[in-house]
Amino acid sequence: MLAALTRILGMQNLALAEDVVQDVLCRALEVWKYHAPPDDPPAWLLKAARNRAIDLIRAERTRRQFAPDLQLGSEWTLAPTVTALFGESEIEDDLLRMMFSCCSPNLAPQAQMALVLKLLCGFGTGEIAAALLTTEAAVEKQLARGKRALMRAGALYQVEGRAQIEKRLEAVQHALYLLFSEGYHGSRELVRAELCVEAMRLCFLLTEHQACKTPRTFALAALMCFHASRLEGRAAGDGTLLLLGEQDRSRWDRRLIQRGFDLLDRSAEGEQINEYHLEAGIASEHCAAPSLRETNWQRIVQLYDLLLALRPSPVVALNRAIAIGEARGPEEALAALPPELPGYPFLAAAAGRFHQLAGRQAEAARCFTRARALARNRAEERLFDSLIHKASEHP
C-alpha cells in the first residue's frame, strides 16, 4: 500500500504517503470496532487508501507537486489513473521499485535493511531494533537519514532492463540475504523468524519479475528455502539451539526443500557461478543427507573451497574448517581454522568441538568458555553452557 501511494504521490512525499497509510489503518480499526469487518479486509484497505489518495490530490494539487509523470491534474484522468495503480500487478511492481529504492548505494547495508523493514514490511521502530539487534534511537536515526535520501531521489527506482539494474539488483539481493541471515542466525524469537519470512516473500517477488529473475536470484531463493526448511528443527522446545547433528531431520520441511531444489535447477542457466549458488549447493547437501554421518562432506568441502576463493571471509573459512573436520578429522580442521573472528562466538566453539573430538576435553572446555563470553543471546548462552558442562563431565 505504501509503495503504491509513494508511486502516486511522488517519492518526495514519502512522509505524506506514510501518513495516509497510518490514517487508513486507524480509520479501519475505528470502523471495524462498531461494524463487522468487511469480507476482504485487504481489499477494503486498498480501496480506502485509493480514495484517500484521490481526495488528497484534489485538495493539494495546486500546492504540491505529485508524481509528475502521472495524469493527476484533471478529473478526466485522476480516478482511473489512481485506480489502475492500485491493481494487483501494479502494486507488486511498486513494491519491487520501493525495494530497489531502499537499497541505494548511498546507504549502509544496515540502513537499507531498516528501510526495507519499515517501508516494505510495515515493522515498527521497536520491532526493527529488536530484529537488527540495535537500539530504537539508532534505528530512528537511520530511518530519518534514509528517508531523506529517498525523498531527495524524487521518484521510485525504475526496475527495467537487466543490464541497467544489474548493480542495484545485486545490492537488493545482498540486503535480502542479510535480512534472512539476521533472522536465521538469531534466536528463535518471533520477530526474528519473521525476518526470514519477509526476506523470502520479497525474494520470491524478484523471482517473478522479468528483469529480476536472474540465476543469482534463483540461487538466493533456493538458499533461503533450504535454510528455512530447517528453521523449525533448529531449536529444542525450550528455545535452546540444536547443533546440526542433534536436529531431528524429520522435522525439516520437505516441501520447502523440494522448492529449494526446483529453484536451484532454475538457477543453473548461464555461465557464471556465484556465492549464492555455492551456499545453496552446500545447504542442499545438508538437506539431502539422511543424517550427519551420511552427509557428502567431501563435496561440501569442495564447495567451500570455491566459495572461499570467490568471497574470502573468516566466516566462510570457519565453516569450511568444520566441513573439513567431518571429512578428514579434527586435526586438519584445527589447522584450517581462521586466526580470528572478532565478536563471533562460533570460532571458539568450533575449536572446542575439534579438541573434544581429538580427546582433549580440558582444552575443549576452555574454548567453550571463551565462546560463552561472546554469546550474543540467551539461546547461544544456553548452548555453550551445556557444551562446557559436557566437556567438564568427561575429563
Next chain:
Amino acid sequence: MPNYLYVFRGGMPPASPQQMQQQMQKWADWIQQLTKSGNFKAGEPLERGGKVLSGKKKLVTDGPYAEAKDLVGGYLLVGAKSIDDAVELARGCPVFEMDGSVEVRAIQEMSM
C-alpha cells in the same frame, strides 16, 4: 502553438456501473494519449445539473435544462498547430461512441 477549446455535448448516460467505468477508462486513455503527444493543456468533466444566472437582475435559476444532446458534459483545452489539426485530434474522442458531439473553438488571442 495556438490553443483550442473542445466543448463536449450530449452522450448517453451510462446504463450500468460497469459501463460507466468503461467510459471513464476510455476518456482517461484518450486524454493520456493527448498528454503524451504534448497537446493536452487542461480540462474537466462537468456534472449534469447546475445554476444559470441571467438578465440585468442576475436572476438565478436551476439548470441548464437543455435537451440531452445539447447539454455540455465537459471541456478540454488543447494546443494544436491549426484548427484542422485540432479537428483531427478530436476524432479520437470517446464521446462519439455515445452519440455526442465535439465543438472545436480557437482561443482568441486578444491584443491591445
